[in-house]
Amino acid sequence: MAAEVLAQGGARVTVYDAMPSAGRKFLMAGRGGLNLTHSEPLPQFMTRYREAAPRLQAAIEAFSPDALRAWSEALGEPTFVGSSGRVFPKAFKASPLLRAWLRRLDAAGVQFAFRHRWSGWDGEGRLLFRTPDGASAADVCGTVLALGGASWPRLGSDGGWVDILAAKGVAISKLRPANSGFTVAWSDLFRDRFEGQPLKGVALTIGAHTVRGEAMITRSGIEGGAIYALSAELREAVLGLGQATLTIALRPDLDAAALTRRLSGTRGKQSLANFLRKAAQLSPVGIGLMQEAAIASGRSLAALSPAELAQLINAIPLQLTGTAPLDRAISTAGGIAIDELDEHFMLSKLPGVFAAGEMLDWEAPTGGYLLQASFATGVSAGTGALEWLKR
Incomplete structure (x- = not known):
């Protein structure tokens, strides 16, 4: 989502992904039916985010459940409301939506670099990556981190970023299982x-x-x-x-x-x-x-x-x-303290570095709330990064 916002704003964007292909956790989320969001009124919807709701409010209002449904429909995947109020694409699966999304990103000029595991910064501020061909570095003008929590390590969300950011003085709440047994x-x-x-x-x-x-x-x-x-x-x-x-x-x-x-x-x-x-x-x-x-x-x-x-x-x-063990949980509680981020989801201690999704210290039940906040914070982080680049 951040890449899409940035590309639409005219930025040159590369998505670095530790996995061999894009959207693996997104595909897993749709394994039993892709629950994109929920249809309940927004005031009630926001209560699902508990104490983090005030800090997520603006992002979710800016990219609301209705906006997410319109986004899906624009990709050729109209949605429907199930009997429980949950919202699904009519295809019910994640794969058709992901394929259409990747085609649109490709048309917008977004590049993907797979098997690139982020390992921090070098002394000149360049992003460092571990790849099958050895270490590599990227000189960038802005960065959006969307590295997930730690509940799906085999899909890339292993929490390996915690020590990297903690070493930079970023306050991070301990990662804990959420939506777990x-x-x-x-x-x-x-x-x-x-x-x-x-x-x-x-x-x-x-x-x-x-x-x-x-x-x-x-x-x-x-x-x-x-x-x-x-x-x-x-x-x-x-x-x-x-x-x-x-x-x-x-x-x-x-x-x-x-x-x-x-x-x-x-x-x-x-x-x-x-x-x-x-x-x-x-x-x-x-x-x-x-x-x-x-x-x-x-x-x-x-x-x-x-x-x-x-x-x-x-x-x-x-x-x-x-x-149940964290790697068996559906999602992750804990993460980057919300107070470490400004209203555009930029890390105050790392100017030009933004963060989104489950990296942040919030949690919500299943029912569409997890994906909604991930999408919405991605949009907000991308918007913030675009404004940063324009400076």
């Missing part, structure tokens, strides 16, 4: 039976934060959309306390009284699991979670009264013991 000490029986099973229509709560949605049991813990939406709160609790308690409501639309009435009937010869499945419409994995919680509390699920079962159904305590 969490580890749970499952019993062997639960893990072997329910690994890969979804929890649908649940409500997840930590503190004052509740999210409705789905989650997925993994061999080492739990992940999924509803988990990702709470990942910041869960992560900070785990980092601060060593663990976090996530409360799971399996039937959030039924209160305790309604569930108690359903569970007060005669069970007869049914197993407890079959009775819970029929009376409360619980899935096997949900019943398994209840059994895990009962065992952890030193009680038997069969010994609980209808009222106690009803309470447990909508308040299963799940102890999260850690975060």
Whole structure:
């Protein structure tokens, strides 16, 4: 995006990419359907960026979700709004959009230099790169850094830039997993039976934060959309306390009284699991979670009264013991402190050097917010760099 803005402004632009081809992380983002942005009203949209929202506001207003949709359509990829409010290209994939984009950049004169891994500056201020043919240097008038976080190292986002910028005195918040899964000490029986099973229509709560949605049991813990939406709160609790308690409501639309009435009937010869499945419409994995919680509390699920079962159904305590590794996370929290950048995303300690995307210290849930801010900060950094060149 920065290259496009600069080229349209008349600058000669080269994109240096550590990978053998362009847009590899962009293609990965579209693997299950390219969620470009979200259709919700902008005031609500901005709240998804949490404490970074005030610093991202101008960039996202300047290149809004509507502007991003128009940009995609101009490349021959019209968009549609899904049932969840998420916005996708009608082709649903990233590859047609990327191909059209690269053709337009080529027509604008943008050059690409692949397998060029940036390694800093030399004594004369030239950019240094490691390439298969050895070291190379580039004398430039302005630089936009868009090196990503550290959650996709095999696609180039390995956080290798942190030490380079820190050595220049740039303040950088520690890179941490965002939109990540969490580890749970499952019993062997639960893990072997329910690994890969979804929890649908649940409500997840930590503190004052509740999210409705789905989650997925993994061999080492739990992940999924509803988990990702709470990942910041869960992560900070785990980092601060060593663990976090996530409360799971399996039937959030039924209160305790309604569930108690359903569970007060005669069970007869049914197993407890079959009775819970029929009376409360619980899935096997949900019943398994209840059994895990009962065992952890030193009680038997069969010994609980209808009222106690009803309470447990909508308040299963799940102890999260850690975060999934950063290289398994969808995105990255932390990065260049926002206060290190001016309103044009130029680094105050490095005049003429701009930064955009996940390098910056912001995070957002999945749903189109990650790509939207990456696009918008790219536009702003490109605009700032163009103004710098014109000086």
